[in-house]
Amino acid sequence: MRRLIHAKDIDHLALGATVLGTGGGGDPYIGALMAKQAIEKYGPVEMVSIDELNDDDLVIPSAMMGAPTVMIEKMPGGDEPVKAFTQLEKFLGRKAAATVSIEAGGLNSTIPFVVAAELGIPIVDADGMGRAFPEIPMTALHFGGISATPMMVADEKGNTVLLSTVNGAWTEALSRNATIVMGGSSMLALYGANADKMAPNLVHGTLSTAMKIGELLEAKEDAAVRLANLLKFTDGVEVFRGKLTDVMRRTVDGFARGTVTLEGMGVDSGSVCRLEFQNENLIAMRDGEPVATVPDLITVLDQETIHPITTEELRYGQRVIVITMPCAPVWHRPECLELVGPRYFGYDFDFKPLRPLTTQNA
Amino acid sequence: MRRLIHAKDIDHLALGATVLGTGGGGDPYIGALMAKQAIEKYGPVEMVSIDELNDDDLVIPSAMMGAPTVMIEKMPGGDEPVKAFTQLEKFLGRKAAATVSIEAGGLNSTIPFVVAAELGIPIVDADGMGRAFPEIPMTALHFGGISATPMMVADEKGNTVLLSTVNGAWTEALSRNATIVMGGSSMLALYGANADKMAPNLVHGTLSTAMKIGELLEAKEDAAVRLANLLKFTDGVEVFRGKLTDVMRRTVDGFARGTVTLEGMGVDSGSVCRLEFQNENLIAMRDGEPVATVPDLITVLDQETIHPITTEELRYGQRVIVITMPCAPVWHRPECLELVGPRYFGYDFDFKPLRPLTTQNA
Numbered sequence: 001m002r003r004l005i006h007a008k009d010i011d012h013l014a015l016g017a018t019v020l021g022t023g024g025g026g027d028p029y030i031g032a033l034m035a036k037q038a039i040e041k042y043g044p045v046e047m048v049s050i051d052e053l054n055d056d057d058l059v060i061p062s063a064m065m066g067a068p069t070v071m072i073e074k075m076p077g078g079d080e081p082v083k084a085f086t087q088l089e090k091f092l093g094r095k096a097a098a099t100v101s102i103e104a105g106g107l108n109s110t111i112p113f114v115v116a117a118e119l120g121i122p123i124v125d126a127d128g129m130g131r132a133f134p135e136i137p138m139t140a141l142h143f144g145g146i147s148a149t150p151m152m153v154a155d156e157k158g159n160t161v162l163l164s165t166v167n168g169a170w171t172e173a174l175s176r177n178a179t180i181v182m183g184g185s186s187m188l189a190l191y192g193a194n195a196d197k198m199a200p201n202l203v204h205g206t207l208s209t210a211m212k213i214g215e216l217l218e219a220k221e222d223a224a225v226r227l228a229n230l231l232k233f234t235d236g237v238e239v240f241r242g243k244l245t246d247v248m249r250r251t252v253d254g255f256a257r258g259t260v261t262l263e264g265m266g267v268d269s270g271s272v273c274r275l276e277f278q279n280e281n282l283i284a285m286r287d288g289e290p291v292a293t294v295p296d297l298i299t300v301l302d303q304e305t306i307h308p309i310t311t312e313e314l315r316y317g318q319r320v321i322v323i324t325m326p327c328a329p330v331w332h333r334p335e336c337l338e339l340v341g342p343r344y345f346g347y348d349f350d351f352k353p354l355r356p357l358t359t360q361n362a
Numbered sequence: 363m364r365r366l367i368h369a370k371d372i373d374h375l376a377l378g379a380t381v382l383g384t385g386g387g388g389d390p391y392i393g394a395l396m397a398k399q400a401i402e403k404y405g406p407v408e409m410v411s412i413d414e415l416n417d418d419d420l421v422i423p424s425a426m427m428g429a430p431t432v433m434i435e436k437m438p439g440g441d442e443p444v445k446a447f448t449q450l451e452k453f454l455g456r457k458a459a460a461t462v463s464i465e466a467g468g469l470n471s472t473i474p475f476v477v478a479a480e481l482g483i484p485i486v487d488a489d490g491m492g493r494a495f496p497e498i499p500m501t502a503l504h505f506g507g508i509s510a511t512p513m514m515v516a517d518e519k520g521n522t523v524l525l526s527t528v529n530g531a532w533t534e535a536l537s538r539n540a541t542i543v544m545g546g547s548s549m550l551a552l553y554g555a556n557a558d559k560m561a562p563n564l565v566h567g568t569l570s571t572a573m574k575i576g577e578l579l580e581a582k583e584d585a586a587v588r589l590a591n592l593l594k595f596t597d598g599v600e601v602f603r604g605k606l607t608d609v610m611r612r613t614v615d616g617f618a619r620g621t622v623t624l625e626g627m628g629v630d631s632g633s634v635c636r637l638e639f640q641n642e643n644l645i646a647m648r649d650g651e652p653v654a655t656v657p658d659l660i661t662v663l664d665q666e667t668i669h670p671i672t673t674e675e676l677r678y679g680q681r682v683i684v685i686t687m688p689c690a691p692v693w694h695r696p697e698c699l700e701l702v703g704p705r706y707f708g709y710d711f712d713f714k715p716l717r718p719l720t721t722q723n724a
Contacts, residue, residue: 162523
């Protein structure tokens with residue numbers, strides 16, 4: 001299942017990953033631009049499934065951290081993701097055989113292509129979440145017992161911080177804080193592990209899925225057809241259709257947090273929808289009742305283009321469609337829901353899954 | 363000039379180093395306790411002058427970071443300084459031949475003895491400042507072109523942060539912040555360099571000087587005689603004698619900051635003295651005029667015992683003597699004064715040296 005990814009594939013990938021990124025995961029334009037520049041300079045990147053690697057091949061995910069607000073203003077010079085990556089390799093005393101995305105999302109699905117292109121290594125068709133989440137330990141890798149540390153945090157000035165921690169909460173606290181000190185965003189290399197240990201703890205096919213979504217959304221068809229195709233392909237449903245009448249946002253503790261209000265249109269006339277986000281969309285409330293909840297995916301689409309709108313791009317007056325899509329099955333596990341369910345983010349209700357909870361949750 | 367330091371020497375050392383520590387440099391009782399425990403367990407520590415090491419011997423200073431307020435409550439379990447030290451050795455791929463104090467001060471003059479005793483390596487009779495300062499780059503090593511990084515920051519829970527930075531300001535910002543996240547204090551290994559590179563950039567004889575001061579203060583003589591001996595030995599002068607009528611303190615950005623007011627007694631009756639500190643005493647103002655200024659040493663002594671009182675121990679009602687002592691000549695250099703003079707700390711006047719500025723400053 002090897003496939004060469006060219007610069008022209010990256011736009012589809014970034015577009016589709018932004019749908020999966022539930023409004024977060026970084027700015028898709030910056031990520032796509034960096035990935036395309038790297039591929040044009042170093043050549044196409046080979047995408048492989050993890051079982052095409054040797055069991056003892058080292059795989060190191062590559063990512064950016066920080067508030068999307070800041071990332072837009074602090075667009076990296078280009079080689080910082082590679083620096084964090086090679087510094088971690090140096091510390092481990094081993095070269096990585098491949099890289100992989102830690103999360104879906106416009107930026108963090110494409111950043112690893114910068115590393116893969118420059119270092120001439122393949123990228124695994126997978127990610128660590130099947131969506132985007134705001135905190136470092138919120139990955140299937142974490143729940144599979146793979147440590148995020150040793151983790152390299154690098155800024156665009158040349159500073160690096162290598163973390164080794166006793167648990168995920170300390171990883172999150174120390175890396176988030178270093179990122180804030182570094183100016184609000186940073187480049188990461190983390191969760192390094194051998195392919196055999198990593199394989200059962202990834203969400204597989206994420207990059208292919210994202211590229212397919214991108215193709216569906218870019219097809220020369222009516223908005224309604226493209227929306228229907230998207231929902232069919234992702235098992236998603238429409239939650240609300242309306243006009244954006246208010247967006248409140250603030251940067252708190254290094255996160256972009258906010259609340260969005262939508263006034264219903266068409267079938268949703270007379271209703272109000274409220275979205276809450278922390279980098280990523282967390283909750284959709286319809287007339288005060290939660291209708292879509294984290295960890296299920298919640299994405300805001302433009303009614304005309306059916307393109308996703310990131311939490312950073314939400315603006316008064318936009319006419320949008322809110323959709324929800326089922327999360328990867330791993331998130332149905334009770335120990336996972338404890339870290340990524342609504343209650344963790346401060347809401348007083350449980351996860352209301354779109355897809356029946358799997359037997360793992362019985 | 364090799365000398366074996368036994369547990370019984372440590373109390374003199376901690377006492378004298380607290381005089382040199384200008385009110386900061388950590389809690390002398392905790393430092394002395396830890397050093398004595400380590401020496402009792404592992405045997406006496408050899409103290410050497412740096413020219414007794416080979417040119418290419420690696421020397422790594424060992425220290426603690428944080429607000430003294432917090433250190434008192436977070437007394438380390440004992441092996442954390444060693445952990446930061448050995449983790450840095452591991453990263454460098456080399457064993458240190460010796461350790462050294464980064465600053466004089468009750469805690470940071472004795473912490474390296476914990477490392478030296480446990481690892482069976484000598485300690486160099488020197489330090490990086492000839493006093494204590496609140497920020498990481500405020501060392502003669504820094505001005506000698508020795509980088510504080512790679513720097514290991516460790517907490518008592520088992521988390522470590524390895525910093526590599528582009529300059530001293532970033533080292534300070536990132537390590538201070540990691541220390542705050544870690545709960546307010548941390549253990550450090552930093553400024554590692556070969557003996558030949560380190561030798562011209564240390565203040566030599568600090569540990570012997572501190573032990574001698576400790577002996578003078580513990581001598582069976584009157585307070586007046588011991589004070590006179592101390593001032594003679596350190597080239598110091600008495601600045602003010604009075605009663606402590608007010609102390610305001612707050613922990614800001616990981617530092618213990620405060621202002622102390624003294625009402626004059628005896629020859630100083632009718633006058634008021636104000637001390638300002640940031641971990642260490644920075645400024646003594648007599649009736650509104652600066653009479654002792656950083657980087658010269660400013661130390662508060664108990665009138666009865668002539669023992670130093672750290673900024674953390676200052677209390678209403680104490681009857682004290684404020685003395686000032688000349689700083690090491692390195693601090694007279696203009697580029698050094700820029701980083702450690704009164705203006706750096708926000709005061710609107712220049713350094714008023716106790717000892718004429720050296721020709722280096724001409």
